Amino acid sequence: MADCNETLRDLETFLDDELTDESREAIRSHLGGCPDCLEAFDFHAELRVVIAEKCRSDEMPANLMARIEACFGEDLLPDEM
Amino acid sequence: MSWWPHQDHWSVQIPLHTPHPRLAALADTGFVQLADADVDVPADEWMSLEYMDWKSGGDTNFAPLASADGQLDCRGFWDKGKTDKDALWTSNATYTPTLKAYVDAVGANFGRVRVIKLEPQDRDSAWRNVHRDDNNRFNPDNEGWVVRSWLELTDNPNSYMLLMDNGPDGLPDPATEIRVPLHRGSRFVVDTQRLWHVVVHPGTRSSRRSKAALHSNGGSTLASQRESDARHAVADQQEFAAAAMQFAPQLYSAALRMTHNRADAEDLVQETYLRGFRGYRNFEDGTNLRAWLFRILTNTYINTYRSKQRRVTEADLGDVDDLYLYKGVRSIDPATRSAEETLFDLFTDDEVKAALESLPDTFRMPVLLADVEGFSYKEIAEMLDVPIGTVMSRLHRGRKAMQKQLMDFAADRGILRSADPGEGHADG
Numbered sequence: 363m364a365d366c367n368e369t370l371r372d373l374e375t376f377l378d379d380e381l382t383d384e385s386r387e388a389i390r391s392h393l394g395g396c397p398d399c400l401e402a403f404d405f406h407a408e409l410r411v412v413i414a415e416k417c418r419s420d421e422m423p424a425n426l427m428a429r430i431e432a433c434f435g436e437d438l439l440p441d442e443m
Numbered sequence: 444m445s446w447w448p449h450q451d452h453w454s455v456q457i458p459l460h461t462p463h464p465r466l467a468a469l470a471d472t473g474f475v476q477l478a479d480a481d482v483d484v485p486a487d488e489w490m491s492l493e494y495m496d497w498k499s500g501g502d503t504n505f506a507p508l509a510s511a512d513g514q515l516d517c518r519g520f521w522d523k524g525k526t527d528k529d530a531l532w533t534s535n536a537t538y539t540p541t542l543k544a545y546v547d548a549v550g551a552n553f554g555r556v557r558v559i560k561l562e563p564q565d566r567d568s569a570w571r572n573v574h575r576d577d578n579n580r581f582n583p584d585n586e587g588w589v590v591r592s593w594l595e596l597t598d599n600p601n602s603y604m605l606l607m608d609n610g611p612d613g614l615p616d617p618a619t620e621i622r623v624p625l626h627r628g629s630r631f632v633v634d635t636q637r638l639w640h641v642v643v644h645p646g647t648r649s650s651r652r653s654k655a656a657l658h659s660n661g662g663s664t665l666a667s668q669r670e671s672d673a674r675h676a677v678a679d680q681q682e683f684a685a686a687a688m689q690f691a692p693q694l695y696s697a698a699l700r701m702t703h704n705r706a707d708a709e710d711l712v713q714e715t716y717l718r719g720f721r722g723y724r725n726f727e728d729g730t731n732l733r734a735w736l737f738r739i740l741t742n743t744y745i746n747t748y749r750s751k752q753r754r755v756t757e758a759d760l761g762d763v764d765d766l767y768l769y770k771g772v773r774s775i776d777p778a779t780r781s782a783e784e785t786l787f788d789l790f791t792d793d794e795v796k797a798a799l800e801s802l803p804d805t806f807r808m809p810v811l812l813a814d815v816e817g818f819s820y821k822e823i824a825e826m827l828d829v830p831i832g833t834v835m836s837r838l839h840r841g842r843k844a845m846q847k848q849l850m851d852f853a854a855d856r857g858i859l860r861s862a863d864p865g866e867g868h869a870d871g
Contacts, residue, residue, distance in 0.1 A: 370765065374838065374839060380819065380820050402766060402769055405769045405786070406769065409786060410814055412786050412790065412795065413795055413799070413814050413815060414814060414815050414816075414817070416795035416796065417696060417795060417796055417799055417814075418696045418815060419696075419792050420695060423695075423705065426691065426695065426712065426713070429713055430688070430712070431684070433713060
């Protein structure tokens with residue numbers, strides 16, 4: 363079983379879901395028996411969610427959709443100059 | 444001119460070499476200056492026209508004199524399945540009999556004809572609009588190559604049309620630059636599909652210019668097969684537009700994180716959709732449309748904005764412990780943090796956005812694409828055109844720098860003590 367240092371080293375890759383099946387299982391089994399590491403993983407997993415939600419909270423300007431849709435109807439970009 | 448079109452500029456996709464018969468006079472430079480026009484177009488004729496608002500920027504207004512179906516419509520012919528020929532006069536044409544007679548007198552099959560009103564712009568701003576036209580879309584191979592002609596209505600001694608031919612890389616070649624003067628009566632024919640072109644007009648406001656886009660050759664009705672191909676393409680394009688629109692809010696948020704300001708973010712998103720719309724044939728059905736759009740967004744951003752920035756290396760980022768923020772948050776005095784306060788409430792939206800935006804581009808892009816947009820290492824590597832290992836190391840460094848910034852915000856508000864590096868559990 364992986365130790366704490368090995369587990370924490372793979373924290374990002376684990377949360378990115380980019381580990382091999384084998385490595386992922388090793389991390390899971392360590393987390394099952396190590397509340398300290400589990401807390402650190404939970405914190406970073408939650409941080410990901412917080413960052414994603416807060417960085418996507420911008421309200422789109424009302425006219426932007428219309429601007430884009432208007433472009434779809436036209437065939438040349440800055441056109442004609 | 445610091446900005447320069449890149450390989451992914453939509454114009455690069457427009458065909459150059461086709462079997463269409465072409466005018467020998469344009470073979471050399473793609474441009475011919477004609478004798479100045481002796482027609483005097485009374486100002487009240489072009490002033491009384493109905494000008495339409497036209498997309499990107501408020502710099503240009505068009506008054507359509509002839510369009511695909513005779514409607515006052517700036518749209519071209521292609522979305523109606525027509526090539527840019529066989530135009531019908533619009534209601535505007537009745538107000539300008541002089542121009543109408545001028546166009547008719549050329550005796551060619553003509554497509555779009557319009558009076559263009561161009562607001563002044565400096566050369567650098569104008570240059571960003573340089574492009575080539577897709578004049579011959581749907582034009583049968585055995586019919587004449589469609590070119591454009593221009594007649595200047597007002598006197599602009601300082602203005603010119605900037606033309607450049609293609610270099611071996613398909614981008615404008617500065618060695619081929621031609622400046623066509625735009626004094627009153629200036630007349631010329633340009634192969635705008637071949638030559639990159641833009642008008643540089645630093646002059647007085649509200650000058651008006653007219654460009655009549657004429658065909659050099661007689662046209663005929665479209666072959667029916669071409670017509671149905673065209674309609675099919677339009678249907679696909681509309682389908683693409685409908686599918687792509689759902690991602691606009693995500694693209695806008697990401698564009699804001701990249702550009703830091705709303706005006707640039709809006710332009711960036713609009714440009715992304717335009718490129719996507721134009722290049723939708725390159726999109727393989729069944730692949731990830733969202734990833735494809737983000738790739739265009741990322742490339743457009745990098746090519747448009749990043750040249751202004753100094754390259755940043757990992758050494759420029761301050762380094763902190765891997766668990767820096769985690770340890771800091773754990774160290775919060777319970778007296779100042781209520782039991783139910785979550786990480787979500789600990790930082791404001793603005794702080795999280797600012798922390799991400801504080802990262803140099805090199806690190807911000809992977810963090811944005813991974814942590815906000817959830818793309819895989821492989822997808823990010825393709826979008827940024829770097830190896831996967833580079834994506835991973837930039838993510839690692841960028842995330843830590845972002846956490847440091849968040850920590851600083853919290854410390855500024857007096858919530859956090861500075862993290863005690865010795866406090867972690869994971870030392871053994």
